[in-house]
Amino acid sequence: MTASRLRPLRGIVPPMITPLSDLDQLDVDGLERLIEHILSGGVHGLFILGTTGEAPSLSYRLRRELIERTCRQVDGRVPVLVGITDTSLAESRNMAQASADYGADAVVLAPPYYFTIGQPELIEHLDRLLDGLPLPLMLYNMPGLTKATFEPSTVEQLMQRPGVIGIKDSSGDMDYLHQLVALAEERDDWGILVGPEILLPESVMMGATGGVNGGANLQPRLYVDLYEAAVAGDLQRVRQLHRRVLELGKAIYQVGRYGSSIIKGLKCALSLAGICDDVMASPFNAFAEPERQEVQRRLAALNLEPVK
């Protein structure tokens, strides 16, 4: 049953990049290879149409196609979560319905992100969405891009709603994460997934249930291993694997400029590994040749586990 896999969601749930072959066109073969590559690493779920998936930059047509193809390819091996974050309640609902229709397991929502909103407004917005929502919902805290935060007192209220199964926190704020952990002390059905991979081990050691870490697109096994070492409290192995995560990040996240360098670096590395294309959705661009070669040089120096 899906339910037991989602309550709580535990382990590594990679936020999948969206393979594109052109503006508004999916790289269909790359998508299949990428899903198989990620699942081969032993991950515990798959999250599509998040920030790493460039969801807000994609047309709704393409988003639907991606949900359909992903659900068909995964075919129940792990839970599929779909990002339905939007500025419009109606469009969030539309994507949630599509997710249910194609067989996804849950949806994920960050606050509407154009206007500056208050917490009571956020709660009412969520309640409107939850009314009739066809799938379980995971909250997504991403204040750097959405302006609004799910404040701890808001999370405390939303935890009481039947369909809400957990929260993904990409704030990078450990103080906030500690508050989430404290709120869920009595709730063994509530998931707390941490976004920034750099914070994965301490988050798990201090009480989070897993991670939604972009680097797991490329090296899924590394993140699964690190998650398991943290669960076991094996400090030495944690520090050793964490150093590899840091090195991987240096190799592929710091080549370009601007906020998009992480997604660009991931797509570039996946393209170098022959998994999928590195076309970006506007307003972003794939790395040009010099940056691409720089990523290749850095990755070669790392001596990573080979991609199958």
Next chain:
Amino acid sequence: MTASRLRPLRGIVPPMITPLSDLDQLDVDGLERLIEHILSGGVHGLFILGTTGEAPSLSYRLRRELIERTCRQVDGRVPVLVGITDTSLAESRNMAQASADYGADAVVLAPPYYFTIGQPELIEHLDRLLDGLPLPLMLYNMPGLTKATFEPSTVEQLMQRPGVIGIKDSSGDMDYLHQLVALAEERDDWGILVGPEILLPESVMMGATGGVNGGANLQPRLYVDLYEAAVAGDLQRVRQLHRRVLELGKAIYQVGRYGSSIIKGLKCALSLAGICDDVMASPFNAFAEPERQEVQRRLAALNLEPVK
């Protein structure tokens, strides 16, 4: 001809609120009354689906209906500008095509607002959009909500593109506005419209061509008069009318909490005047009864020109 009315666009171009009768439902009669009310004030254009119009919160279906009905109602009396700001290039293009199909005169675009982007990325995004765009484009600088700014050097480049006719600046930063004015010193076909109504007179006295001021939904004539006093350099009349703008803002913009209090206040005042409904798009809510009465009390104390 439309062309001469847009090059440059001069005067008061109210950013129309979107009258709703329910979630995702247009207040059709209210829309007609509102358009007639605004046009009766002698304004120089009408801007729909901007921030004041709550565009990002509306479904695409409703946005299309609004464009169609507005263009039909205005029927060429003033230019109609349509906001097509989106996080997705494909969806911006879709709305631009709809605007052309229904007979609008120009489209307005703020930067894509989910990701943090660099200026070269912004320029390339604009160039992709301009390629085949069916209507003239006005830039919309709104850094408080979109993160990215149209930096002066970016504006300088985009001013060279044939289809770009001006910029609306809602930054509230007079230093920035002075830079825009300096850039356009030799370009008498380039519009510079200021967003914050509080800055209308000094902006016009120092070189802007007009204003996109929310308060003109309610009191269009007041803003037209202030614009004309500023053009004439009549300092005494400018200060007198500016005081009324300040008082109006105190009456209707500072009642609620959160970033939405301006739009809520406007809709509430329009509803009190019998013009249209005050339903807000999620995540916002109309004022509750106590706040509504407070707005009414404050408006009564102002002794404004009666709404026809």
Next chain:
Amino acid sequence: MTASRLRPLRGIVPPMITPLSDLDQLDVDGLERLIEHILSGGVHGLFILGTTGEAPSLSYRLRRELIERTCRQVDGRVPVLVGITDTSLAESRNMAQASADYGADAVVLAPPYYFTIGQPELIEHLDRLLDGLPLPLMLYNMPGLTKATFEPSTVEQLMQRPGVIGIKDSSGDMDYLHQLVALAEERDDWGILVGPEILLPESVMMGATGGVNGGANLQPRLYVDLYEAAVAGDLQRVRQLHRRVLELGKAIYQVGRYGSSIIKGLKCALSLAGICDDVMASPFNAFAEPERQEVQRRLAALNLEPVK
């Protein structure tokens, strides 16, 4: 009488740079030349030990020496205002006493700037300082550097204190300035001086009483002329002189990097004009030779009024 010159303070009150010949050493001859140069431009006051004066970077010993020498040199020709902004109440008091002892006319205080403070704390701090303060006090709003703002409701309260004579606003926020003007509508003894020179004309046209503009160290007459044109409402002359202010700023404020480029540019230009040395207080450095030559090139291209 001093009183009439301060209630309100009207016109141009340059924030004097502090001429140094070495770390913690005053350029005594340069100081005399600089004061004479500034006064020759017809300014209405002199403000020392502000931000432009690098006050926080100077030792208390040097600050005392500067107050003493400046008061002696000015010798009552215009009012001398002394910045006593500090994180410590005791040290602010010490500098206020020194200012009175050496014959200054007023002191100027921005909020204590290390801690994040609330408005009630700010008001109590001010009340402690005002108790026994030997000179009139001007408030100094500088939120970009001090964190705390003098919020309008706080200014409204502090306007009631007998010794407080006005406010200098360096926020660059015209909306805030309009609120200050509205507060002082009935108070013709209250000064409102604007900091950013770029905003001088619109501020004066909309109700401010003058400016504290750094560029007046170099071109005092230009700012006095612009102030007078704005008072007269001569829009054409205002725009013409404002263009010169913009050009001067481009020539000397945008050469270096970091927040200090304005002060560095001013000192560099004054040094090129043979008025005083361009040594900066740590943590800043004078421009190196290439930047110095760039400033010289740009100034030459401007064809400014020659320095006497």
Next chain:
Amino acid sequence: MTASRLRPLRGIVPPMITPLSDLDQLDVDGLERLIEHILSGGVHGLFILGTTGEAPSLSYRLRRELIERTCRQVDGRVPVLVGITDTSLAESRNMAQASADYGADAVVLAPPYYFTIGQPELIEHLDRLLDGLPLPLMLYNMPGLTKATFEPSTVEQLMQRPGVIGIKDSSGDMDYLHQLVALAEERDDWGILVGPEILLPESVMMGATGGVNGGANLQPRLYVDLYEAAVAGDLQRVRQLHRRVLELGKAIYQVGRYGSSIIKGLKCALSLAGICDDVMASPFNAFAEPERQEVQRRLAALNLEPVK
């Protein structure tokens, strides 16, 4: 020998609050009791005149008195570190000399905090300070209050200077802390102390050498125990003690408003425990009676280890 205790500094080094009996007057008896209380908890050092010590709000006279009395009272039992953060290089030097004269072991410096400065300026400022500095120096990263950060590349450079022994990081940013740990991988003489007590365990488990945690003024043993559990990798004990730290924080840090509520809460709790007075330096105020009773209620509910 002191040297071995400082290279690296390991363990809990409480940032001592400054006991006052009046504005600009030390609570001399309270100071003695407080030092003995803290040392009785087994801490590894004492840090005076930091943020928690309200240093920027104190007169230089009082700061000197505090250094002298503290050094005399501690009498070499643990290293004494003295904050010399200042906006003026000359005044930082003066305080460093006083620290050496009175027998302190090291000084601590955050970036000069009035101006916005660049990293090269920060490095040069440090080099000027280090030239002839009579004591070892610990860097203090506190970007929330000082604006400038010690960026990792800057720390990397300053680590090469002979007199610099480590860094205290109060940014609350675990990503930054990981970068510090990576920089010091080969440097077993380099200290990394974390400020926010909430982050103590994960910081130590991931490689920091200790903590500078305000709560250790009140419950020094709790923090020493937590530090030791983290060093030992005892996850269960870590979580248990961490929960007490969270509860303590809730009891005393969240009663007042504004940024000062932490220091106020600490002083209030110490006053309730009969250790020292709770007078605050301006611009802060001690809690009024209702807030004081609230702290007392909350502390009673906690059932803390009694203060001796």
